[in-house]
Amino acid sequence: MLSKRKNNKAWFLVLPVVLVVAFTAIIPLMTVANYSVQDVLSPANRLYVGLDFFRAIATDPAIIAAFQRNLIFSTQILLIEIPLGIFIARLMPREGWKAAAALVIVAIPLIIPWNVVGITWRILARPDVGLLGVTVNQFRPFDIGNTPADAWVTMVAMDVWHWTPLVTLLVYAGLRSIPQAYYQAAAIDAASPWSVFRFVELPKLRRVLMIALLLRFMDSFMIYAEPYILTGGGPGTSTEVMSILLSVLALIQFDLGKSAAFSLIYFLIIQVFSFIFFTVLTLDERPGATKKTKRTVIHKRDDAVDDVTSVEGGRS
């Protein structure tokens, strides 16, 4: 592989993106930061309060409890969705109308508006008239409205149902991009299915898995519409996640300063976690990392030969 070339003119290629995101992100964020340090009593009457709002947020027991729930929720759904997504993607048919049908069916949960997901599951989980509720009730009492554990499990199940397809699709796209030669080489070496997965597929899937992991972490940490409609944060506060608290503070109580401070802290937490994931997962892309097996090197060289022929073939 050739290394990347240093070229500062690449900034011109990046410029449109920078401008767009600056317009949609930096200006609004500055407003938020501005609100977070002052108490807006009226448009003309503002009081500078420094970090008081931040202190109030960071010591609020309701917010700390919601933060812990977010953390547990994200961990649980990642542990279920990533392996399950890979598992389903590897089972998916690859050719013909079956592959097409499978893709459409897998992807459908993703394109359902989030409030519809919440509405569907709310009815589905009703112990009196919902399929899920009635079914579970045959075996043990199930009441999403009064039993915190039931509400929690339903919320996790809903998220797994809703978002595992994202992991599946990304992994499927990644699997499709693995050249057949890799499988042929593995077959010649009489590699077991597990070795094929571990040494051929998994390394090639690293990038898509990183995307899946980060996306699922971020989105599960920001989850709002589905649990809000499913349980409204209840019973009690058992499914009250941070975004529900934030939206109450910002859009119902209209507490500008406190919600701005909360927003910034919230944002920062997600960034720190994502940064850790991102850094850990891209460790061996750093210069100096030499974690390459002999086999991949050989394959890379084969690839290069293929590339040359393919480009020449395409031109003639």
Next chain:
Amino acid sequence: MTTTNIPVIQGPLRGSYFDWRSWLFWFIMAVWSIPLLWLVSMSLRFNEDILAKFEVIPSRISFRGYTDFFSDPVWVGSFINSISYTTINMVLSVAVALPAAYAFSRYTFSGDKHLFFWLLTNRMAPAAVFALPFFQMYQAVGLFDTTYAVALAHMLFNVPLAVWILEGFMSGVPKQLDEIAEIDGYKFGRFFVMIFIPMIRAGIGVTMFFTFMFSWVELLISKTLTGPRAMPLSVQMSTTSTAAGLDWALLSAAGVIAIVPGVIVIWFVRNYIAKGFALGRV
């Protein structure tokens, strides 16, 4: 591109002797579609039945939800609004993300790592953080309650996502390709459009699908940035759900209808995902 069919030693993922895989897959899909079938069944039932009795197969069927939807210009209009801002957003996001993703996958430049991570951070911002400032900003520039406002605002999370996914796919294309094209006298623009973009069409397809999807399902920002004129479908639904006494049948019918454009988009994208990129298999 010509395909020389090498007699393929079947990988573990292909071949007919693994039939159980296919059975297991369709079984999982059957389980997976239960909530969806439940939604469809709700949309076909009478309001008074939905909350009154438990039945898997509706005992009597009503299409009132659907006829109400299509006879009400507010519902139909909101559907068209959703389609238009989602499409604008999808096209713009992919257009600006393509060159940027290329830059990230091919070059190092001052501050590239920081820039890439900064882009991603915007994907991580909870929508509630931006709701209020967006409202003030788009009102100030006169775009409030237009589909463009929502399309632009959704670029906040869709552009970083597009750059990210495209960069992944582009990095999978060997850099030798660029070098050879350059040696062969291709100008950058021509190389990019004629050779490179077809090469990563799988990635573009996947990116278009995801930008469409995240824009289509988003609720909070589109709710904040629209009034009665540009109100999207998901918001129209949530206004119904806040009214006293829910019209479950109409709501579920709207939910079913809201899935249809997505299914169409997936149908187009399926080829791009399914083909993968041809490199290494030519």
